[in-house]
Amino acid sequence: SQQGEEDPQALSIQEGENATMNCSYKTSINNLQWYRQNSGRGLVHLILIRSNEREKHSGRLRVTLDTSKKSSSLLITASRAADTASYFCATDADDYKLSFGAGTTVTVRA
């Protein structure tokens, strides 16, 4: 069964706006990762946050992790057309067996 669930399923925003998506999971984790997938392509790793970390930044990306609520959020600031993609959270609970959610599809309108 899939551990992570993203919310919302789809998101449409104007270029320059921020995009926020959430991930909830069910069991204890070692770390949580976010990936981007452009249509028909492989996944690209964006950021990894360990279970003892609460917030992490990478460029225009900000990830938070709340292990007490078993949830994470990904914020993309000042979105661009190139950010149009599907975003997946993946939890690592057991020896690098990643469990993915169904993803959030983000559309950035020019």
Add this chain to the structure above:
Amino acid sequence: NAGVTQTPKFQVLKTGQSMTLQCAQDMNHEYMSWYRQDPGMGLRLIHYSVGAGITDQGEVPNGYNVSRSTTEDFPLRLLSAAPSQTSVYFCASSPVIGGAFFGQGTRLTVV
């Protein structure tokens, strides 16, 4: 660096046929995995390996075999293809600490 290379990119099989999806990585990663991606379901883990000679089952292993004779290669074998195995297959490799690197995928159709 080539990263993770998957072949073929596209494949059509008839029900009952067998085939091997190839995956190779040149980053000397210990961990390698196979996932399938179906519409609306995200990625599901088929098999994974934590090093040469070591493999284990993931969430959806039935109908698939793997082996890991070298660090670089992790082929996935479909034993007797079924229409339910129509999917996009991704191979990934991972360092001990850090995110996974994915191949570009193999789009498989079983008719």
